[in-house]
Amino acid sequence: MCRKAQGTMMKIGIENLNIYGCSMALDQGKLAEARGKDPQKVVKDFLIDTRSLNPLWEDVVTMGANAAKPIVENIDPKSIGILIVGTESSVDFGKPISTNITGALGLPPNIRNYETKHACYSGIAAMDAAVNWLASGFGDGRKALVISSDFSREHLRTKEEFVLGGTAAAVLLSDTPRLLEFxxxxxxxxxxxxxxxxxxxxxxxxxxxxxxxxxxxxxxxxxxxxxxxxxxxxxxxxxxxxxxxxxxxxxxxxxxxxxxxxxxxxxxxxxxxxxxxxxxxxxxxxxxxxxxxxxxxxxxxxxxxxxxxxxxxxxxxxxxxxxxxxxxxxxxxxxxxxxxxRAEMKKMDIQSSLNARMNASVEEYEKIELHRSQVVELPDFNPDRSFPGGLWESAYRGRELLTLEKVENYVRTYAWS
Amino acid sequence: MTRFEVIEVMKRIIADNLDDMNVDNIDPQKSMKDYGANSLDMIEVVSCSMRELNIKVPRAELAEIQDIDGLADKFMEYIDT
Known part of the structure; x- marks a missing residue:
């Protein structure tokens, strides 16, 4: 609990939480087999059954927005006073992805926002700043939205290949916690x-x-x-x-x-x-x-x-x-x-969204990762929605997920599917 | 504690943590990897050894060491003789 100026105690904690685990998954056992390793040993040593995988029209901006959307659409956007995004995978060294996400989610223009970086601590660093902002009382009772969004880079045929993945989390923090109290x-x-x-x-x-x-x-x-x-x-x-x-x-x-x-x-x-x-x-x-x-x-x-x-x-x-x-x-x-x-968390039904992911073959994974590595620094890029075949139609079209539409002279344009 | 005693402690802990390992068969000139240890096994051997030797060595200093002898040398730097 935190002490209010008047001497009473205030609660600060997590009011709502969502996890976005991408739209594809790669079976770790199949990857091990393709690399000539013992699949059972690889799964047992790393305790990874599948890893998340993004198509080329997703990045940490889309992942973060897709994690946050189910939270934000159920509250008044004006009740959010600050958005902090933790990432080590940003798509720009200057412009913070909190601005892309603010725009995509339609958050009000008076929202404070920025990015935090400290490798995998970046999400907790973002949360820490948000907790301090809430405890200060300077937000006048508004809530804080924290997003953490990261995705692996290409490591084809390296020993690091079995510890990759990516996830986004969206965390709504407030003085009326329903999940966790800090x-x-x-x-x-x-x-x-x-x-x-x-x-x-x-x-x-x-x-x-x-x-x-x-x-x-x-x-x-x-x-x-x-x-x-x-x-x-x-x-x-x-x-x-x-x-x-x-x-x-x-x-x-x-x-x-x-x-x-x-x-x-x-x-x-x-x-x-x-x-x-x-x-x-x-x-x-x-x-x-x-x-x-x-x-x-x-x-x-x-x-x-x-x-x-x-x-x-x-x-x-x-x-x-x-x-x-x-x-x-x-x-x-x-x-x-x-x-x-638990009842509050289960409303998000994260299990079902993970179950719905498309299983990518090792060949599809290799093609995607190689291509992503080749285009990630290009000034112009149009993601090919026809690969992997059927994914756009089955998992995106009409489902209102944020996607990368194009990159033109380094300017990234996003659109809801 | 002598260097010989440090190596004896480490050999016993390695044998405790790796399958089918006999203390008498451990050669300090070899790496734990030669005996089938993975990275997490090595972390456990290092942690147990430091606890038993009552020393605290920054583990990050150990990553480039190639064999058990090398680990013993590093541990000796932290043991009050």
């Missing part, structure tokens, strides 16, 4: 200056896997230590956190993250860690297993998965979150479940 005074941060995974150009997404994994764990330990030292009233890893949601560049890392925190707090056997992992962590991974890398949306995807699943939830359950951004920063934060959160 605990702003329970947050721990740790940062270091390192090159683990980074995007030095519009096409490159490079780094060192081992450096990144090690940095992730260093930041986890550092952020948890800071959380413990700052948490109001102290904290108990096992007793206080009914659910734990770790950042997932690939969901398989969540087990190692959980094992690390378990052993810091009270060393235990691997079998005990596995049992606890299945009880407190696995319910947050059900969507990321279908999305692949969720980048800046990771923690939001975890919330949506937990609330969309069938685990027994209790009002006030505390969820511990670990957010990580290469570069690097780690943040451990927590929030509590609101009464009726």
């Amino acid at each position: 605990e702003p005074r329970r947050k721990g941060t740790w940062t270091t200056d390192i090159y683990d995974t980074f995007r030095p150009s519009a096409r490159a997404e490079v780094g060192n896997n081992e450096v990144s994994l090690y940095a992730y764990m260093d930041a986890l330990e550092g952020a948890w230590g800071d959380y413990v030292s700052r948490a109001e009233g102290g904290t108990d890893f096992d007793g206080d956190h009914r659910w734990l949601c770790y950042h997932t560049p690939f969901p398989g890392i969540a087990f190692q993250a959980h094992r690390t925190l378990c052993n810091i707090n009270a060393p235990r056997r691997k079998s005990e860690v596995i049992e606890d992992f299945e009880r407190r962590v696995v319910p947050t991974l059900q969507f990321s297993r279908r999305l692949g890398s969720t980048y800046g949306s990771s923690n939001f995807v975890g919330i949506a998965a937990l609330l969309s699943g069938d685990s027994k939830l209790g009002t006030g359950d505390r969820i511990g979150f670990y957010a990580y951004g290469s570069g690097a920063i780690g943040e451990f934060w927590s929030a509590r479940l609101c009464d009726g959160a």
Whole structure:
């Protein structure tokens, strides 16, 4: 809770949430087979069943707008005072995609908006700024819209090819939360200056896997230590956190993250860690297993998965979150479940939208990714709606999804399908 | 703690974490990858070793190290002798 100027306590949290998992999915097992790998081992190691895939007429602008549309169309747009978009995949180095999205969604001209960047931490950075804006009271009771939108770059036939994907999350924050209520005074941060995974150009997404994994764990330990030292009233890893949601560049890392925190707090056997992992962590991974890398949306995807699943939830359950951004920063934060959160979340029916995605073949995936890499920096580009065959007609035409219509002299034009 | 003792601790933890591994068959001049360890296995071995040796080494300093001997050398830098 946050303290109002008058001395009373105000709630701040998530009022509504949606996840957009693209319109296509690539089967990880089939990709493994095509690359001569053992499909079962690849799926088991990374805990990814399918990864999200975009056609050429989608980018992080369309993904973000498509995630936000079902939220925005059910409220008065004037009730939103600020839009912050977190991304490491922006389509422009100067113009923030928050402006494209504001235009596409028809948000009022007096809305503050900007982009945040910190690799996969960008979504939580955006949320953090929005929480502070709400707590300040300067928004005069208006709500904050936070969007996180990211998509992988082309990595055909590299070892990184099994940890790719993309997702957008739209999060409506306000002083009338229905899903989660934040605990702003329970947050721990740790940062270091390192090159683990980074995007030095519009096409490159490079780094060192081992450096990144090690940095992730260093930041986890550092952020948890800071959380413990700052948490109001102290904290108990096992007793206080009914659910734990770790950042997932690939969901398989969540087990190692959980094992690390378990052993810091009270060393235990691997079998005990596995049992606890299945009880407190696995319910947050059900969507990321279908999305692949969720980048800046990771923690939001975890919330949506937990609330969309069938685990027994209790009002006030505390969820511990670990957010990580290469570069690097780690943040451990927590929030509590609101009464009726599951019923509210299920209205969004994210499960059905993931089920409706078209299954792309490995050949289609390769052709799309190669083509995207070739056109991403061109000043002029018209996406070919005839490939993959039938996708436009079945998943877009008349469905009111935002799509990239053309790029002309670097100016991007978007249109609702 | 001597370098020999550090290597003995690491060998025991490697054997505990990898399937079908016997302590006596671990050669410190090899990489854990030679014994089938994936990146997450290596993270666990490093975490357990640091905990048992009561040292805290920034893991990011370990990424370029090629073999178990190299890891032992790095750990020795952080052990009060």
